[in-house]
Amino acid sequence: MSKSIHAFQDDALGTMDATGIAEAIRTKKVSAEEVAKATIARLEKVNPVLDAVVLNTFDEALNIKGANENGAFYGVPTYVKDNDHIKGYPTQIGTKTFKAKPAAKNGIFVDLMQSTGLNIIGKSTMPEFGLNCSTENPKYNITRNPWSTDHTPGGSSSGSGALVASGVVAIAQANDGAGSTRIPAACCGLVGLKPSRDRLTNFEGSEFLPVNIGYQGVLTRSVRDTAMFYAEAEKFYKNSKLPAMGLVKDPLKRRIKVAIMENPAAGQAGSVDEDTYRVMMETVTLLESLGHEVEQIKIPVDMGDMMYHYLNYYGFLAFVQSKLGKILLKSSINQDDLEPFTYGLSNRFKKNILDFPKSVKILKTTVPELEKQIFDQFDILLTPITSIRTPEIGYLSPLLSSKEIVKRSSFYAPFPGMQNATGAPALALPMGRDSRGLPLGMQFSAKLGQDALLLELAFEIEAAQPWKHLYEM
Numbered sequence: 001m002s003k004s005i006h007a008f009q010d011d012a013l014g015t016m017d018a019t020g021i022a023e024a025i026r027t028k029k030v031s032a033e034e035v036a037k038a039t040i041a042r043l044e045k046v047n048p049v050l051d052a053v054v055l056n057t058f059d060e061a062l063n064i065k066g067a068n069e070n071g072a073f074y075g076v077p078t079y080v081k082d083n084d085h086i087k088g089y090p091t092q093i094g095t096k097t098f099k100a101k102p103a104a105k106n107g108i109f110v111d112l113m114q115s116t117g118l119n120i121i122g123k124s125t126m127p128e129f130g131l132n133c134s135t136e137n138p139k140y141n142i143t144r145n146p147w148s149t150d151h152t153p154g155g156s157s158s159g160s161g162a163l164v165a166s167g168v169v170a171i172a173q174a175n176d177g178a179g180s181t182r183i184p185a186a187c188c189g190l191v192g193l194k195p196s197r198d199r200l201t202n203f204e205g206s207e208f209l210p211v212n213i214g215y216q217g218v219l220t221r222s223v224r225d226t227a228m229f230y231a232e233a234e235k236f237y238k239n240s241k242l243p244a245m246g247l248v249k250d251p252l253k254r255r256i257k258v259a260i261m262e263n264p265a266a267g268q269a270g271s272v273d274e275d276t277y278r279v280m281m282e283t284v285t286l287l288e289s290l291g292h293e294v295e296q297i298k299i300p301v302d303m304g305d306m307m308y309h310y311l312n313y314y315g316f317l318a319f320v321q322s323k324l325g326k327i328l329l330k331s332s333i334n335q336d337d338l339e340p341f342t343y344g345l346s347n348r349f350k351k352n353i354l355d356f357p358k359s360v361k362i363l364k365t366t367v368p369e370l371e372k373q374i375f376d377q378f379d380i381l382l383t384p385i386t387s388i389r390t391p392e393i394g395y396l397s398p399l400l401s402s403k404e405i406v407k408r409s410s411f412y413a414p415f416p417g418m419q420n421a422t423g424a425p426a427l428a429l430p431m432g433r434d435s436r437g438l439p440l441g442m443q444f445s446a447k448l449g450q451d452a453l454l455l456e457l458a459f460e461i462e463a464a465q466p467w468k469h470l471y472e473m
Contacts, residue, residue, distance in 0.1 A: 002150035005049050006469035008167040014035060014469050017222040018076045018170040022117065025075040032075025032119065036061045039121055042168045045069040047230055051167060052080045052159035054091060056122035057414050064119050065244045066106075068460075071117025072232050077159035079124040079163055079172040083111055084203075086120060093321070094126040094156070096140055097338055098331040108201045109216045116232035124172060125158025126337045127398065129321045131314065132221045133183055133409055134396040136159065137339060144395060145187055146470060147438050151390050156180040157219060161188040164219045166349050167469060171225055175203075175316075176215045179385065179416030184219060186385040186441030189467060191220045191458070193417070195230070197423030198239050211313065213420040216458035221469060223458040224249065244447045245277065247269075251460035252337035252453070256379035258287055258294045273388045278433035279440045280384055286431075286465055287382075295378070300370045301418070309359035310417045315349030316356060322346050336414065344402020363421040371422045375447035380457065383415045385443045389434040419445050427454040431468040439467075 008015055011032040017023065024030045033449060047053055051262050060066065067074055071169050080086055083093045085107040090100035104112070105223045114120070125143045134157035135143040141326055142268035143154040146166035153161040161184030164172050174181040176194045194215050206212045220226045231247035238244065252447055262275055272280070284294050285436030322342055335343075349356065388411070419426040426445040434440050 002148045004148055004470060004473070005046050005146050006166045006470040007301070009042070011041070012038040013042070013167070013170075015167075015469070016170065018220060021170060022073050023109070032064045033062060035075055036064070036077055036119060036121070036369030039343060043121070046146065046166050046168060050144050050162045052125050052143050052144060052162040053079070054092065054125055054141075054164065054426040057086065057089065057120055058122070058145040061119055061121045066114045068115050068117050071115060073171070076117055076171065077116065077121045077169045078113065078118040079122055079160055079169055080110055080113070080158055081118055081160055081173045081175060082123045082126050083130055083175065084173065086110055086123065086398060089123070092350065093129055094135065095128040097128075097322075097334045100331065102331070105154060107204065109173070112201055112233055112236045114381050115236040116222070118171070118354060121169065122420055124157070124163060124391055126158055128342050129318065130156035130175075130180060130387055131318055131345060132156065132341055132396055132398060132405065133179070133413055136393050136396065137398050144389065144393065147188065150392050151438065152187060152393055152396065154184035154390070157184045160219050161190060164188065164190055164221060165299065167471065171218050171229065174217050174219045176217060176416075176420065177213050178314065178420055179413050181215070181217045181219065182385050182416050182426060182428035182441070182443060183413055185437065186432070187390045189430040189439030189441075190428070191223055191226050191430075192232070192420060192428040193217055193226050193451065194426045195451050196425045199242055199451060200233055200420075201237050211363045211421065213313070213363075215420065216472045217347040223455060223462045226318045227455050243452070245452045248452050251454065252464060254458035255291045255293070256293055256457070257377070258382050259297045259374055259378040259381045260284060260294060260382045260413045261299045262296055271387065272384050275389045275434040276384045276387060276440060278313045280382070280442060283382060283431045283442050286461065290338045290460060290464060294382075297374070299333070300373060301367065301445070303414050306362075306367065306418070307414055310421070311345070311348065311358040311406060311410070312352050312356055313353065314364060317343045318342050318345035319349040339398035340400065340402045340426055341398050341405045344406065367418055368422045371418060371424060379446065379453065381445045383443050383445070385428055385441045386413050387411060387415070389436070389440060390438050409420060423456055424446070424448050425451040429458055429459060429461060
């Protein structure tokens with residue numbers, strides 16, 4: 001394994017998770033200012049290697065500006081992903097193809113984060129428009145995985161994953177259009193919940209999309225931090241159409257039925273490598289040892305066909321962001337500076353535009369119906385998050401041809417997109433290691449609204465098989 005790097009040390013943060021840091025501040029063992037200073041010192045230690053930060057808001061952070069004093073996470077440092085707005089700072093969405101103006105106000109999810117008491121330290125890196133599964137444009141950022149700096153931390157919430165795993169912060173914003181919370185969780189050994197659709201506040205303007213596949217969320221190192229965040233978020237925004245979550249804090253008490261999908265032959269869409277399959281089967285063994293029933297089922301959807309339609313929709317998003325920048329971003333996009341992947345996806349949409357209505361229909365109707373068939377029989381669907389173990393920097397380089405990146409991305413992460421289309425919740429947990437010692441995550445999904453069930457199961461799994469962090473290696 002190549003070099004690892006982390007910032008954990010004997011300071012105001014120690015090895016505490018976000019809940020622990022908040023408790024230390026609340027009981028005056030440390031002050032919020034001491035915690036902010038320790039976070040800045042940690043960042044300065046590791047970020048020259050990780051390159052996980054777009055901009056810093058140190059002055060506001062040291063004054064704990066904007067954090068709700070009554071929030072459960074009061075004073076706990078965090079990072080905002082660079083596709084959301086912090087008032088007074090630009091939002092570049094991972095690209096330098098336009099010059100963003102300072103935001104006039106916070107994004108609504110940033111307001112939600114601050115309502116929980118979180119203290120914003122800055123903005124984390126992401127790939128151009130959040131379209132790639134890795135952030136590695138040599139002109140802007142090559143964000144590295146703290147477990148192994150030769151490898152990607154995943155994407156598109158790349159910087160947030162690297163910062164949480166390395167110990168700079170214990171919690172950071174992530175958002176997910178096709179696995180962008182769960183993929184970094186898998187690569188970095190973290191907890192990442194893509195919630196049910198409309199569980200949290202959405203991106204501004206998402207209501208105008210044919211299918212809203214984007215979800216806000218956070219990356220953490222512990223299940224209790226994720227559970228606490230959702231309990232606090234519910235105080236800011238509560239969707240009456242979904243079952244309330246409240247504070248989930250206990251392991252699952254009842255025994256459940258879990259489905260796993262068969263592993264297709266090598267080379268077929270949805271096939272997984274040896275390490276990933278081994279960790280999935282180790283997860284099955286753990287679930288059965290806990291008394292849960294696990295059954296293998298046939299893949300209920302043509303993975304290649306589903307990926308085709310999902311990429312058509314992603315092409316639409318690339319086209320909208322790159323071609324309509326004057327309207328959406330209030331700034332012209334320099335088309336000549338677009339990464340080949342962005343340009344290629346946009347052209348894909350134009351080429352397949354006659355298929356676009358069919359792609360939308362499948363994402364809105366066919367895929368949800370297939371998922372319904374699963375959850376009519378099972379409580380949980382267990383799948384890998386990625387088909388292959390964490391790749392090295394360069395595997396998803398934006399300098400490759402668009403055709404090659406589409407091919408590699410489709411093979412790399414074919415599983416998470418289904419829940420983005422259906423709206424169902426899906427949780428990434430670190431369930432093992434590959435043969436190089438890097439984390440491998442598994443995805444647990446449930447039917448719409450059953451986010452609490454996933455967290456209860458996660459508490460049970462975490463107690464039965466605690467995962468190690470970088471400071472324990």
